[in-house]
Amino acid sequence: MSNDTGPNFQQNVSRALNDKQLRKNFKFAMGNFILKRKQIFSDESKTEQLRQVGNAIKRRVLSQLPQLLEELEEKCTRNGIQVHWAETTIEANQQVLRIMNAHQATRLVKGKSMVSEEMGLNEFLQQNKIEVVETDLGEFIIQLNDEKPSHIIVPAIHKNKQQIAEIFHQKLADTPYTEKVEELNAIARRILRQKFFNAQVGLSGVNFAVAETGTLCLVENEGNGRMSTTVPPVHIAVMGLEKVVEKLADIPPMLRLLTGSATGQLITTYVNMITSARKPGEKDGPKEVHLIILDNGRSEILADPQLRQTLQCIRCGTCLNHCPVYTRIGGHAYGFVYPGPIGKILNPQIEGLKKAGELATASSLCEACAEVCPVKIPIPQLLRRLRNESYASGSIATVKDGGYKKNVIETIGWKGWEMMNTHPHINAIGNKIMSRLGAKIPKIGPLKQWTRYRTAPKFAPKSLHQLVDEEGIQDE
Amino acid sequence: MNDASRAQILKRLHAATQQQPVDTPEMADLPVELLTPPQKIETLKAHMEAVRTEVHVVAARDWTKLLKKILKKRDLKTLLYAPGTPVGSEVQKAWAEEPERLPELVSYKDNIENFKEQLFDIDAAVTSTVGGIAETGAVILWPDEKEPRLMSLVPPIHIAILQAAKIYTTFSEAIQAEDWAQKMPTNVVLISGPSKTADIELTLAFGVHGPKELIVLILKDE
Incomplete structure (x- = not known):
């Protein structure tokens, strides 16, 4: 999707702004999300307290990140979860493939995972003759249409039901055109149940990994995540290395912040906590569980005392929902895996300023993202910092391509x-x-x-x- | 290759936190107002009903009667249950007393590899729970050898049996009271309702991949 010099952002923006349907879809959805979040976090002082706790938990994590990852590895290994470390996305992809090959597996079902998007995992596996099926409904829809997610929580939100009806009708055999959401869901259920049934390996992301117990926490509403991590004989979980938390007791407040910020829910339908592979005597669950811990530039972000706050992110997507720029141009225009405010600070640090630095300019610095961020990342401050880094004015930092705009x-x-x-x-x-x-x-x-x-x-x-x-x- | 990556990553992380330590703020405890037992039942019920769970509060000695009534209304062929658990034993007893017009009892008799086909064809499952969370509305399942993980996921109807006395005000309280950190099992799952999605135009629809119906019986000792 993005080449060496980065996508043509200006062109993408103009195209998005001229797409009336797209703007209507986003305006409706984001307005809805804002309202729902407000209802769940109606008490301002309590919400502020909760955000303080979220911020403190994540800062404590960053202060001892290497120790916590070592502890996580130790506990997981003790519980029979095999831990792999990947410096780059290429390495992570190869690790997935190696596990698949070890089982002569050619069919993979996937729960929703942004890290797997960052890895470009689907393309990589398909090139290696592996059938990859996205099982989250939104991801399933866009996979059928060969698209990327436009939102990190609701990946197909740029489509309305007429467009989705058309995709199902065109791409799925023997599927009559229907705009009824219930019927569209039933079609997906029928097809994907068969995929779960036949899959040899299931892959998922991780919302929180608990160092204290070696537990992987996955949050979802549909049940596809539980299916992917329970039915197939092998489960591979992929996580960015910042997803570790110290203690089990950290989970309840983080969970409240995540579900409230993401979708305005008190709790999701399922909170799935996985601590080991199938033990002797147990009748189901994968016999093998693998955890791939991905760096891909994160350890370098940690070196900067200001920019490291980027790593506090729990990927709730609420900064997207509240962003006046995102709401008008949608997720695809950014041209990178992570759209919206978080993407504007994350992509330039992972991909380098030359390729992605322009994203940092696409903000009016209105502060809406900072006001709602559940872990209090000062996104506008970091945006200004990255803008400065582009000119390398007074820099002590090691942001890739720092000073590329200097003239x-x-x-x-x-x-x-x-x-x-x-x-x-x-x-x-x-x-x-x-x-x-x-x-x-x-x-x-x-x-x-x-x-x-x-x-x-x-x-x-x-x-x-x-x-x-x-x-x-x-x-x- | 893997060990080299591990060493490199940890080296960079150690250097980063040593050269520029992260300042960590003091963490205040969140204030909690503990609920009374009746409040806990009411709160849990209200939250779970709001996400379309069917919740019944029933006297402990009458719950299998209610279960039968619920099942008869739905005209099902098979019910998955877990023999050897307290819930399973009571179901078995109740079915032996009066089996007419009830779904046939099926147990998870083999490993998933050999049971998968049958499992994906079952109409409903009844499981126990280890507790509930009032504040957010959820039941806690702690699957084990007798009560495997997929019982609460694959059949289209899931019936969960919850002891009123095991409802906690908050998730934190449940973790602390039962000392979870010392004994995490293979899998713990919190369930608040039937499977749902809002991925198409944010229109809420139920029963995507998991159960289409969640029925919770809250058992009260009289």
Whole structure:
């Protein structure tokens, strides 16, 4: 989806803004999500307390991240879960394939997992002749239509039911056109039950991994996650390394924050906690459970004291729902796996500023995302930081491609501005010149860009200094 | 290859947290108002009904009678149950007394590999629970050898038996009271309602992959 220089973001945005159906679908859905979240978090002070706890739990995790991952590995191993570490998505994909091959397996059912999207797992496995079936209804729909998720919680939200009816009718054999949501669900149920029944391996993400007990927590409403992790004889779970939490006691508050923020629910239909493979005597559940812990740039993000807050994210998607930019352009326009505000800070750090840095500019810094984030990530602050990193102004950081936007003209421009404002005499001369000639500066280059949607300011004939002087006020 | 990746990742993480330690704020405990036993029943019932669970409060000695009534109304062929559990034994006893017009009892008699075909064809299952959570509305299932994991997932109707005395106010309370951290089993699952989705235009629809109906019987000692 994204090439070396990144997707053409401007073009994507224009296309999305001109798609009336798309804008209508998003406007409706996001408005709905905002309302539902408000209903569940109706008590402001209690919500704030809960967010404080969420923030504290995740900061505590980051402060001892390597130790917790080692503990998680130890506990999982003791419980019979096999742990694998992957530095890159390529390595993670190969680990999945190796496990599949070890079982001569060619059929995989998947529960919803954003990390698997980050890995490009489906494409990789299909190239290796493995049948991959997305079983979350939304993911199933977009897989049929060969699309990517446009939202991290409701991946097919950019489609309305008429469009989905058409996809089912076109892509599924013997399926008459129906717009009835109940009927569409029943069709998916029938087809996917057969897939669960026949699958050799099930793959899932992880919402929280508990170091204390070696428990993988999966949150869902449909039951496809439980199917994928219980029916097939092998279960592979993939997680970004930031998903670990310290204690089992951390789960209840994190769960409240996750389900409330994501879908405005008190709790999901299922909270599935997996601590081991099938034990002797037990009649079902996978005989083998694998956990793949993916880095893919995260350990480098942890090195920066400010940007590491990105790793507090629990992928609830509420920043998408509340973002005025996301609501208007939808998830696909961003051109990266993670859309919306969280994507604007995460993708540039994983993929590099050259490829994804432009995302950080697509924000009005309205602060809505920061106000609702369940773990209090100061997204607008991090956006500004990444914008600065693009010019490498005063950077101590190691963000990939830092300073890629740095150019001579801008650097000289800002140096000149600095000089004018730190030397009173030069400032006075500069003011005089600008008051006479300011209006005559030709609107070309960056000024043309800048004045496309803005009115150029008029320079006053006299500076504030002059006016104050004339009034006879001593300003020093 | 794997060990090298592990070492590299941990090395970077250790360096990151040592060179720039993360400041960790004090964590305040969240205030909890513990509910009284009747409040717990009411709260759990209300929350679970809101997500379309059928909830009945019944005297402990009468629950199998109610179960029979519920099942007769639905005209089912088979009911999966777990012999050897307290719930299973009572079901067996009740069926022996009066088997007419009731679904045939089926037990999870073999490993999934040999039982899968039959399992995917069963109409309903009855399981026990180890407790409930009032604050969010959910039952807690702790599957084991006698009561396998898929009983509460594959059949289209799931009936869960909950002792009123085992309802906790919060999830945190349940974890603490039963000391979960010391004895996590293969799988624990919290269930709040029938399987559902809102993936198409946010229209809520029930019975996607899991049970289409969840029926909870709350047993009260008189």
